[in-house]
Structure formats: C-alpha cells, structure tokens
Amino acid sequence: MATVQTPPSVELSSPGLTRGKLPRYAPVVLLVLSFAAVGGLFAALGSFSVPLTVFLGIILYAVVILVVTTFVEGARAARDRLATTLMYSAFGLAVVPLVSLLWTVLENGLERFNGYFLTTTMRGVFGGMDAGGAYHAIMGTLEITAFATVISVPIGMLTAIYLVEYGPKSKLGRGITFFVDVMTGIPSIVAGLFAYALFVLFFGPGVRMGAAGSVALAVLMIPVVVRASEEMLKLVPNELREAAYALGVPKWLTIVKVVLRTAAAGLVTGVMLAIARVIGETAPLLIVAGVVDSANFDLFEGRMMTLPVFVYGQYTQGLAPPGPDSIITINYDRAWAAALTLILIVMVLNLIARIIARIFSPKTGR
Amino acid sequence: MAKRLDISDLNIYYGDFLAVEGVSMAVEPRAVTAFIGPSGCGKSTVLRSLNRMHEVIPGAYIEGKIALDGEDLYGRDVDPVRVRRSIGMVFQRPNPFPTMSIHANVIAGMKLNNQRMSKAQADEVVETSLRGANLWSEVKDRLNKPGSSLSGGQQQRLCIARAIAVQPDVLLMDEPCSALDPISTLAIEDLIGKLKQDYTIVIVTHNMQQAARVSDQTAFFNLAGVGQPGKLIEMDATEKIFSNPNQKATEDYISGRFG
Numbered sequence: 001m002a003t004v005q006t007p008p009s010v011e012l013s014s015p016g017l018t019r020g021k022l023p024r025y026a027p028v029v030l031l032v033l034s035f036a037a038v039g040g041l042f043a044a045l046g047s048f049s050v051p052l053t054v055f056l057g058i059i060l061y062a063v064v065i066l067v068v069t070t071f072v073e074g075a076r077a078a079r080d081r082l083a084t085t086l087m088y089s090a091f092g093l094a095v096v097p098l099v100s101l102l103w104t105v106l107e108n109g110l111e112r113f114n115g116y117f118l119t120t121t122m123r124g125v126f127g128g129m130d131a132g133g134a135y136h137a138i139m140g141t142l143e144i145t146a147f148a149t150v151i152s153v154p155i156g157m158l159t160a161i162y163l164v165e166y167g168p169k170s171k172l173g174r175g176i177t178f179f180v181d182v183m184t185g186i187p188s189i190v191a192g193l194f195a196y197a198l199f200v201l202f203f204g205p206g207v208r209m210g211a212a213g214s215v216a217l218a219v220l221m222i223p224v225v226v227r228a229s230e231e232m233l234k235l236v237p238n239e240l241r242e243a244a245y246a247l248g249v250p251k252w253l254t255i256v257k258v259v260l261r262t263a264a265a266g267l268v269t270g271v272m273l274a275i276a277r278v279i280g281e282t283a284p285l286l287i288v289a290g291v292v293d294s295a296n297f298d299l300f301e302g303r304m305m306t307l308p309v310f311v312y313g314q315y316t317q318g319l320a321p322p323g324p325d326s327i328i329t330i331n332y333d334r335a336w337a338a339a340l341t342l343i344l345i346v347m348v349l350n351l352i353a354r355i356i357a358r359i360f361s362p363k364t365g366r
Numbered sequence: 367m368a369k370r371l372d373i374s375d376l377n378i379y380y381g382d383f384l385a386v387e388g389v390s391m392a393v394e395p396r397a398v399t400a401f402i403g404p405s406g407c408g409k410s411t412v413l414r415s416l417n418r419m420h421e422v423i424p425g426a427y428i429e430g431k432i433a434l435d436g437e438d439l440y441g442r443d444v445d446p447v448r449v450r451r452s453i454g455m456v457f458q459r460p461n462p463f464p465t466m467s468i469h470a471n472v473i474a475g476m477k478l479n480n481q482r483m484s485k486a487q488a489d490e491v492v493e494t495s496l497r498g499a500n501l502w503s504e505v506k507d508r509l510n511k512p513g514s515s516l517s518g519g520q521q522q523r524l525c526i527a528r529a530i531a532v533q534p535d536v537l538l539m540d541e542p543c544s545a546l547d548p549i550s551t552l553a554i555e556d557l558i559g560k561l562k563q564d565y566t567i568v569i570v571t572h573n574m575q576q577a578a579r580v581s582d583q584t585a586f587f588n589l590a591g592v593g594q595p596g597k598l599i600e601m602d603a604t605e606k607i608f609s610n611p612n613q614k615a616t617e618d619y620i621s622g623r624f625g
Binding site: 168169237239240241242243244245246247248249250253254257258261262264360362 | 417419422424447448449450451452454455457459461462463464465474475477478479480512514525528529532
C-alpha cells in the first residue's frame with residue numbers, strides 16, 4: 001500500500017469564511033458616477049457627445065470597479081466583476097445594431113404604414129402621387145412563402161426522419177448529410193435561376209409565376225428544415241422509442257406518435273426559422289416571380305409581386321418628379337413601410353409559432 | 367396468459383462481438399426468474415433478446431432458439447412487433463411518455479397502435495391496470511396530470527401498469543428498482559410477488575437480496591474477462607443458489623468474495 005500523500009497546503013489570502021462585501025447598489029452607483037464624470041468633463045470642454053460618453057464611461061467604470069473590488073472584496077471577486085462588465089458590454093454592443101435597425105425602420109416606415117397602405121395596390125399609381133400600397137406584395141409574399149413551406153416541410157422533415165431513425169450510419173445517410181450541407185451554401189440567385197430553368201421546361205422561355213418563386217424558396221428552405229428537424233429528433237430520448245417498441249408498437253407508429261409528438265415544439269420552431277430565412281429573399285423572386293403593380297392571387301398564372309421585390313422596386317425608382325401635388329420622397333416612404341410590414345409579418349409568425357410550441361411541449365407540472 | 371420460455375444454445379452478437387455464448391435455460395410460467403451476475407456479463411442482453419428488443423440496436427443479432435410455449439420467437443415469419451405485444455418489458459429508468467397524461471400513458475399500448483376503444487373500456491383498463499400496479503389509490507384523483515408529474519417510484523409503477531395493460535404473457539424487468547429508493551423498491555417487490563400469479567416474470571437485478579426475496583429461480587451469469595463473452599454459469603431454485611450452489615464461482619459471487 002502506498003502511503004497517502006497529504007496535498008500541499010494552499011495559502012489562502014484571508015483565513016476564515018468571511019470577506020468584505022460591496023453593497024448591492026455599488027455597481028449601479030459607480031456606473032452612474034463614471035458616466036457623470038466623463039460627461040461632465042466633456043461638457044466642461046464644450047464637446048459633449050452621447051456615444052463617446054457611454055464608451056469612455058464604461059471603460060472608466062471597468063477600471064474603477066476593478067480597483068474598488070480588489071481592495072474591498074479581493075482579487076477573485078474583482079476578476080468576477082470585470083468578467084461581468086465585459087459580458088454586459090458585449091451584450092449591449094450586440095443589441096445596438098438590432099435596436100438601431102428597428103428604430104430606423106419604425107421611424108421611416110410608420111409615416112405611410114396604415115390601413116390604406118395595407119389594402120391598396122400600385123395599380124394606376126405613377127410619379128409622386130399620394131397613393132398606392134403594398135396589398136398585392138403582401139398577398140404575394142404570403143402565398144409564395146406558404147406554398148414554399150408546403151413543398152419543403154414534408155421533404156425536409158421526411159429527410160430528417162430518415163437521417164435520424166433509419167440511416168444514421170448508412171452510406172446513404174452520410175451522403176444526404178453531405179449534400180444537405182452543400183445545399184445550405186447555394187446562393188439564392190442560383191436557386192432562382194434553377195427554378196426558372198425548371199419551369200422553362202414546362203412552360204417555355206420567359207415564364208414568370210408565383211409557383212416558380214415558391215420552388216426557388218423551397219430549394220433554400222429544405223436544408224434549413226432538415227438541419228433543424230434533425231437536431232430536434234436527436235433530442236428525443238431513445239428510452240421513449242424503446243418504451244414504445246416494448247409495447248408492441250411498430251416503428252413507423254413509434255416515429256409518428258412518440259418521436260414526432262415529443263419533438264413537436266422544436267419542429268415548429270425549426271420550421272419558423274426556415275420561413276424567416278426565406279421570407280425576405282429578393283433575388284430569386286425578382287427572377288422568377290417578376291414585378292407587377294396589381295394584385296394576382298393565382299400562383300400558377302402570371303407575375304406576382306412580393307414584399308422584398310416591392311421594397312427593391314420602390315427604392316430603385318428614386319425621387320419622384322416634382323409637381324404641384326407630388327411628394328418627391330414617396331417611393332422611399334413606400335419602401336420603408338413595406339420593410340416594416342415584412343418585419344411585422346415575421347414577428348407575428350414567430351409569436352404564433354411560440355404559442356403552438358407552448359401547447360405542444362411536454363408538460364412537467366407537479 | 368403466463369407462458370413458458372425455453373432458451374437453447376443462445377449466442378448473442380453486437381456486430382462481430384460475441385456478447386453472450388451458449389445459454390440454455392427454461393423459464394417457468396407463473397414464477398419469477400432472476401438473472402444475477404457482474405456488470406457486462408450479458409444478463410440484460412439475454413433479457414432484451416427474449417422480446418426481440420436486442421435487434422433494435424443496429425448490427426445486433428442472435429443465434430440459437432428461444433421458444434414461447436414451443437413457438438419459436440425467431441422463426442422466419444415471426445413478426446417482432448407481435449412478439450413484443452405478448453412479451454412486455456419494464457426498463458431500468460422509468461420512461462413514461464412525457465407528452466401524455468397518466469391515463470393516456472396506461473393505455474399507450476392501445477392508443478399508439480390506433481386501437482379503437484370506448485371511453486368506458488379505456489377507463490376500465492386504466493383502473494384495472496393501475497390497481498394491478500398498486501398505483502390506483504395514489505393517482506385516481508389526478509389521472510389527467512402528466513405522467514412525469516409523479517415521483518420516480520410512482521413512474522416506475524406507471525410503467526408496469528402500462529406494460530400489463532396490454533395483457534402480455536411474459537413480463538421482463540431490467541433492473542426495475544435500481545433508480546428507486548428502498549420504500550419504492552419495496553412497493554415494486556410486493557407488486558412482483560402479486561403479479562407472478564398471472565404472469566411469467568423475468569427480472570435482472572444487481573441486488574442479490576432482492577433476487578433472494580422475490581424470485582423462485584435464479585440464474586447466475588459470469589464472464590471470464592473483459593472482451594470475453596458472458597456465459598450462464600448455473601441456474602437453480604433460488605434457495606439452492608443462495609445456500610448451496612453447485613459452482614464455486616456462484617458461491618464466490620453471492621458471498622461477495624468475487625474478483
């Protein structure tokens with residue numbers, strides 16, 4: 001038997017269980033003081049600016065809290081405070097572009113965003129007329145995206161089911177995974193050209209229709225659906241599959257009623273992410289769905305407008321010619337309002353998905 | 367109900383790896399048969415091969431014969447799904463379906479198989495099965511709560527109720543008490559004693575007192591070393607195994623003088 005080695009004793013900076021503790025409000029007070037100090041200094045110099053005050057104020061705060069905590073609470077607590085400061089700063093930095101984007105869209109888009117804009121097409125609207133809306137584009141986007149979802153969700157989910165339940169180690173499974181990854185990287189304009197080439201085979205050259213746009217979007221959507229669903233199906237514990245098998249439930253019923261049911265909440269979220277990924281696509285729709293000023297509800301006949309293409313189209317028209325009743329920025333205003341509409345649609349879809357996910361998620365309540 | 371299992375010259379493989387070699391035994395109806403032995407000796411593998419759950423693992427297969435009342439379970443035209451309907455299984459960790467209520471969990475065997483049944487029929491099956499699993503009085507007022515809202519021991523009894531609701535001939539239990547506290551273990555052991563009047567029960571356990579308490583027959587499995595196949599060392603009446611076994615290895619194992 002080897003003798004038991006006593007571990008070398010570690011010198012702790014302060015023996016005992018207690019240590020100094022800053023009051024809870026200390027970080028907040030120090031932060032405010034830092035801002036006040038920096039802001040006051042710049043104001044005294046006569047060159048006050050908010051971004052610079054925030055930036056330098058946070059740096060000053062980081063230094064001050066590090067020094068103060070080192071003396072009161074010790075080195076480990078000081079490092080903890082420093083890490084906390086860095087985390088919050090990084091979070092703030094990440095949120096700035098998001099908030100700024102939403103703010104810009106709201107500021108520019110709200111002006112023309114109203115019931116009239118949502119229910120009027122661009123038919124017969126020209127120049128700087130105070131008229132016109134995105135009704136045709138909204139309906140086009142909803143229809144084309146819905147049809148793309150109808151195409152890609154069954155294909156994507158069945159692929160994911162095959163990958164997880166039937167072929168996780170098979171050659172076919174590995175091949176599919178590889179090509180799904182390749183598909184993720186297809187540029188959207190190429191997907192548009194592909195859909196165009198496909199529809200030319202049936203309808204002849206120069207074809208434009210909403211369904212072709214849906215096919216292009218489906219090409220972009222399928223890999224996202226496969227990847228997201230695959231991860232969700234993998235999360236279903238194997239014990240549940242075995243429990244079902246042991247009750248004499250065939251494999252396909254186990255997949256349909258246990259695996260899919262248990263993963264339902266995650267699958268809905270995955271589909272939502274895929275929809276959000278494609279609903280803003282512009283290039284493929286510009287190619288195959290085309291540009292039109294009036295409403296067209298038939299996916300299989302004629303050009304169809306969509307919101308991203310509408311935004312692009314309005315923006316490229318630039319300033320309207322000046323005239324007595326002309327609003328010269330009208331095209332830009334419509335573009336912003338349509339952008340706001342698009343963001344709102346994605347947001348509403350996300351909310352719906354959250355509600356569905358909550359209904360389907362496994363309950364644990366005791 | 368309660369049929370007899372005959373196993374002869376059973377070899378079990380995981381791909382190229384021979385996990386269990388040359389097992390022959392008879393499992394008597396209306397009795398409890400316990401499998402004991404060190405970890406990795408293949409007792410769970412043998413158990414899982416009895417209702418064809420072994421082959422769910424990719425690359426796993428068996429050689430030899432397992433017969434349920436004379437009917438070969440591995441015959442050419444035998445449907446493994448039908449085998450599992452007549453040989454139920456309870457797992458080591460309780461695994462109620464998290465999306466289902468207690469009520470739905472009990473009749474999961476019928477519901478998942480799209481079997482039509484009236485509400486009255488369903489309620490009757492639920493009550494008999496839960497009474498059979500000694501759980502009825504604890505859950506009768508909250509049948510619509512999710513199955514995962516129960517304690518571990520209750521969940522395991524719910525899984526037993528789910529297994530007996532489809533009225534199998536044989537009930538396999540893979541260390542059903544290893545995740546449970548002593549009180550829940552006692553509840554399950556009492557239940558096993560009651561169930562053996564109607565079912566053939568095979569139980570794998572690491573707890574030798576448990577094997578001694580609940581079983582009529584005990585089979586001891588062992589393996590020569592890591593990477594070697596597990597083998598059945600001996601099988602006999604439980605009193606014989608625990609008082610006067612024929613093999614030295616059995617005596618060493620049950621008296622704790624092992625390895």
